[in-house]
Amino acid sequence: xxxxxxxxxxxxxxxxxxxxxxxxxxxxxxxxxxxxxxxxxxxxxxxxxxxxxxxxxxxxxxxxxxxxxxxxxxxxxxxxxxxxxxxxxxxxxxxxxxxxxxxxxxxxxxxxxxxxxxxxxxxxxxxxxxxxxxxxxxxxxxxxxxxxxxxxxxxxxxxxxxxxxxxxxxxxxxxxxxxxxxxxxxxxxxxxxxxxxxxxxxxxxxxxxxxxxxxxxxxxxxxxxxxxxxxxxxxxxxxxxxxxxxxxxxxxxxxxxxxxxxxxxxxxxxxxxxxxxxxxxxxxxxxxxxxxxxxxxxxxxxxxxxxxxxxxxxxxxxxxxxxxxxxx
Amino acid sequence: xxxxxxxxxxxxxxxxxxxxxxxxxxxxxxxxxxxxxxxxxxxxxxxxxxxxxxxxxxxxxxxxxxxxxxxxxxxxxxxxxxxxxxxxxxxxxxxxxxxxxxxxxxxxxxxxxxxxxxxxxxxxxxxxxxxxxxxxxxxxxxxxxxxxxxxxxxxxxxxxxxxxxxxxxxxxxxxxxxxxxxxxxxxxxxxxxxxxxxxxxxxxxxxxxxxxxxxxxxxxxxxxxxxxxxxxxxxxxxxxxxxxxxxxxxxxxxxxxxxxxxxxxxxxxxxxxxxxxxxxxxxxxxxx
Numbered sequence: 001x002x003x004x005x006x007x008x009x010x011x012x013x014x015x016x017x018x019x020x021x022x023x024x025x026x027x028x029x030x031x032x033x034x035x036x037x038x039x040x041x042x043x044x045x046x047x048x049x050x051x052x053x054x055x056x057x058x059x060x061x062x063x064x065x066x067x068x069x070x071x072x073x074x075x076x077x078x079x080x081x082x083x084x085x086x087x088x089x090x091x092x093x094x095x096x097x098x099x100x101x102x103x104x105x106x107x108x109x110x111x112x113x114x115x116x117x118x119x120x121x122x123x124x125x126x127x128x129x130x131x132x133x134x135x136x137x138x139x140x141x142x143x144x145x146x147x148x149x150x151x152x153x154x155x156x157x158x159x160x161x162x163x164x165x166x167x168x169x170x171x172x173x174x175x176x177x178x179x180x181x182x183x184x185x186x187x188x189x190x191x192x193x194x195x196x197x198x199x200x201x202x203x204x205x206x207x208x209x210x211x212x213x214x215x216x217x218x219x220x221x222x223x224x225x226x227x228x229x230x231x232x233x234x235x236x237x238x239x240x241x242x243x244x245x246x247x248x249x250x251x252x253x254x255x256x257x258x259x260x261x262x263x264x265x266x267x268x269x270x271x272x273x274x275x276x277x278x279x280x281x282x283x284x285x286x287x288x289x290x291x292x293x294x295x296x297x298x299x300x301x302x303x304x305x306x307x308x309x310x311x312x313x314x315x316x317x318x319x320x321x322x323x324x325x326x327x328x
Numbered sequence: 329x330x331x332x333x334x335x336x337x338x339x340x341x342x343x344x345x346x347x348x349x350x351x352x353x354x355x356x357x358x359x360x361x362x363x364x365x366x367x368x369x370x371x372x373x374x375x376x377x378x379x380x381x382x383x384x385x386x387x388x389x390x391x392x393x394x395x396x397x398x399x400x401x402x403x404x405x406x407x408x409x410x411x412x413x414x415x416x417x418x419x420x421x422x423x424x425x426x427x428x429x430x431x432x433x434x435x436x437x438x439x440x441x442x443x444x445x446x447x448x449x450x451x452x453x454x455x456x457x458x459x460x461x462x463x464x465x466x467x468x469x470x471x472x473x474x475x476x477x478x479x480x481x482x483x484x485x486x487x488x489x490x491x492x493x494x495x496x497x498x499x500x501x502x503x504x505x506x507x508x509x510x511x512x513x514x515x516x517x518x519x520x521x522x523x524x525x526x527x528x529x530x531x532x533x534x535x536x537x538x539x540x541x542x543x544x545x546x547x548x549x550x551x552x553x554x555x556x557x558x559x560x561x562x563x564x565x566x567x568x569x570x571x572x573x574x575x576x577x578x579x580x581x582x583x584x585x586x587x588x589x590x591x592x593x594x595x596x597x598x599x600x601x602x603x604x605x606x607x608x609x610x611x612x613x614x615x616x
Contacts (some may be wrong), residue, residue, distance in 0.1 A: 055422045057367075096405055106609040110365045110421055110565060113559040118601055121554045125594035243550070247367075247429040254426055291439060296433030303417060303427035 010262070014172045021161035026213070028059040031276065033164045036171045037228045042252040042264035043174055044221035049250070050259030051213040053194030054105075057107060057113045057246050058120030059222055061100070062093045064241030066223035067230030068127060069093075071139045082157075092218045096123075099218025102210045114242045117243055128238040138237025139169050141230060149233075157231065169226055174221055178261055181217070190214055252297050257311025266310050274298070329530035334461035337583055343472050346479035346580020350534035351552055352559040352571045354527025361523050362412060363504040364413060365421055369430040370553025376401060376535030377544045378439060381448045383540075391452045394406050394536050398529060405528030409521045413542020417520075436546065445546050450539040461509045475537050482530070485571060490568060499523060503566065555582075562604045564614025573612060 017036075021029055041063055048054045069089040074080045104115045127133045144157040148168075157163045181187050189210055191198045201207050230236050239245070248271065256267020278291035280285065287294075306313065356371045375420075379400060383393035412431070414423050451457075452471045459467040490496040502509045502516050510516045542548075559578055563570025578597050585593040604611065 007404060046460070049422065051574065055420075055425060057425055069367060103605050105590075106605055107561075111561060113365055113425055114561055115601070116557050118554060118598060122595055122598035125598075129594045130591070152578075176465075243554075247425075247432075250422075250429070254422070257579060258422075290437045293437035294434040296430040296437065299430030299433065300427050303430065304412075305424045305455065307419075307423060 003084075010172075010175065014168065017168055018165065023165055025161060029164055030159050031272070033160070033167050033232060034166075034229075035170045036167045037225050037232065037270060038249070038252060038268035040171050040174050040255065041222055041225035042045050042227070042268045043178055043261055044225065045249050045260060046219045046253050046258055046264040047178060047182075047214060047218045047221070049253055050263075051187065051194060051260075052190045052211060053197075054211065054215065054257050055113050056104075056116040056215075056218075057243065057250065058116035058245065059218070060241050060245035060251055061120035061123045062097055062219040062222035062243065063226035063229065063249075064127070064236070064238075065096055066090070066093050066226030066270040067236040067240050068094045068133045068139075069223075070134060070145070070194055070227050070230045071236045074141050074143060074145070077142045079143040079146040082147045085145055086224070086227055091225070093223030094216050094220040094276070095258065097216045098212070101215035101219070104210050105208060105215065112124075117246065118248060120241060120243060122239050127241065133236065133238075136238060137293050138235060141236070144231050144234070163232070170228065174224065175261060175265070178221075186210070186213075192204045213259075222320070251302070252309075255302055257308050257309030260309075260311045261310035263309055270310060332466040335462055336466060336468060338580070339468060339472065339476070339585055341580035341583035342576065343476045343479075343579070343585055345576040346483070347475050347534050348552075348555060348559055348579055349483060349539055349572050349575035350479055351531045352556040352563070352575055353483075353568055354530040356563065356568060356571045357523055358527045358561045359560065361499060362413070362417060362520055364416060365424050365428070366413075367425060367553065368431040368435060369527070369556065370549030371432055372401065372405075372531035372549075373535040373548035373552045374439065374547075375404070375435065376532030377539045377548060378443050378535075379532070380536035381450050382443060382541045382546045384450055390450060390540065396531070397536055398533065401532035402525045403531045404532075405525030406521050408528070409524035410499055413524060414517075414520070432549075435549075439546065447546075448544040450544060452540040470560075471540060473579075474605050475541070478537060482533075484570060495519075495522075495568055555597060558601045560611075561601055563612055564611025566615075567611070567613040570611055570613030 017032075020032060041059075044062075045056065045059045048056050048059070066089040069092050070080075070085060074086045074090065100119050101118075104112060104119065107115050128136050133139050144163070146153065147155040147157065155162045155166060157166065182190070189200065189205055191205055192203075193205070193210055197207055226240070229240070252267035252271045253264050254267070255270055256265065257263030274295065275291070278294050279288050281288040284291070302309070308315070331346075350374055351369065354386060355366065358364050358366055376397065379397040380390065380393050383396050384390045387393055387396070408431075412427065416427060435529075452469075458469040458470045460470060460473070461467045483538050486530040488496075497521055498509065498514050502519050506516055509525050555578060559571060561575035562577065563572070577592075577600070581600060582593065585596040589596075609616070
């Protein structure tokens, strides 16, 4: 692919996606909205897994925390203003990521995976066992947040198309932000830490602070997606924090191809479409109820035979060798 | 809290801790020796409980059911190691996480296809269905004491196997240097298969003997898995001694937590983990 096309491709994709509500306004629009929300989530995890070399299995914690934050900030049947509730949800996630990050980053490898998972599960029990967010039943969000300028309503998020455009805008903004950050000297340092932590430390980089910054940023961005997901469903329950969610988003990152950002977007698209197809009763009848069986087998096959994901597959077809992954 | 009540909670805590040890010791052995993180370990616990339930309702006897089920779980463990886990030893932890996450989904769906989604109960064996009076109005079930006894015996056997036998020596040597052991003519692949099968069987056995005490439910594996992760983190990866200490600590903390401060009981184990992480990031018995 020539480089000029590659540079304009993201704009082209976002432009085409922006036109989608004009042709389709119901089921598929909502499905695509879900894909884009999960793409933000997957990109935030890719920052950790693919660029900082930290395999987190508790990323759903930040996704769910932002969802609960929105549910708790919404006053009953009235809408809360997006202008302050979104930043507040992000700030809560950033703070939680900062605190947990200081603890989990004391560990490496297998420990890190287990500890991130355990902290996410701790949050699960906080919302499951206490009355804070409605316990195991969860809580409803009766009104979607409002976007007003003075008395003028700028965007009506109750309308699927307008909500879709907001999600698309935030997805594109997240992509652009991460692209900028990863291209900066900060991003280069993160990649260096991923490849060889000791060397970076010897070169004088404050490795812990870089990792903590990356962890906090990833948690905050996951917060954006969690906030949007809670808004889309109008409902939160402890399952959004569960490790099934953390596993699903990790699968999206690997399926798409980690360390490529756009791979995370492709991965969430492929994962959600697969989920839709496999659980389609018209096609699979009684087996549709057991769609997780096929998904589980597929996940295992990807882990065994497609470690570089779909992005790696494209690269292989273009017969360009993928950069060597230099893990451990 | 009067003494009789305290004693009952103490025994319950120890019994829960010893049961956790059975599951966690397999997990920590597989971590320590093969360097594999296995999220599906909780599924083995679930498989054990369901096997005990279905075989007990077929044969009418829990002891027979357990004797029949143990060889099945060993075979399951060996087959999984040969077919799947063997391909992951040299790979990044990331792929081990992904593969075993997929395996959990497969186990859950197979369980749903074979045994359904209902909650089941298993009767306490008649021989052990009695209680010992502690005070005038408090008594303690014999079955729980029997479980604690069996777990202690198994822990002692495990210690003996790893520290005192020739096989245990090979296992320990394989953990520190795989290539060296292989070049000495020891079949390390076979040892890995055996250790993995041992871990699977221990977790499944824990599920079997605990089936009469807690109901047999879908997703019962995931709670045990997370608690065992906390146990392994607190005890130190690969340390069986650490797993024992941490299991008892968690067992007592959770049991007393539920009695004394029920509102935050679910969080106690995680707070303990956080404290240990600050104090000793590699666990109580872990190597730096």
